[in-house]
Amino acid sequence: MDALKHLIDTDTIQVEVTIRLGRTRQTVSQLSALRPDDVLVLDQAIEDGVEICIGDKVIARGELTGDGGTEDRLCVRVVAASGTP
Template identity: 45%
Template sequence: MDQASIIATEQIPVEVTIRIGRRRMTVAEIAALRESDVIPLEQTLAEQVELCVGDHVIATAELVAGEDEEAPLMLRISDAKGAEAG
């Protein structure tokens, strides 16, 4: 692959999804969901989250809170799969 192709490829935007937890639910439970319902997850706040592109996990990270309630959540990367994932 030539240098121009590599540079062009690096500029392609991709959507990254952060998976914070999983929960098995029946179709009836999903259909019954209403605003303000709380769904407990198996994971705790101390556990790692997964950064994914499509179905591929590209890194794990920990959630980091800002200084106050209005600050956005952030991620601190713990293990980046990067080029190794290929």
């Protein structure tokens, strides 16, 4: 990876990172009937954490956390890397 840094300025390359919480299947009718305070049940438990992805590739696993600052923001703590992206 260090050899690549000499060829490409990786400090300026930006990629979109997606955090996947889980999945569920709904019909169009069910989705159109959603109202405030409805709950969608996902296919994984809270303790399963989240997947950190670039495109469709999972690059790490994480857990949801707050930022601990003055703003109440949702954050992800990396708990395991999936190798080199």
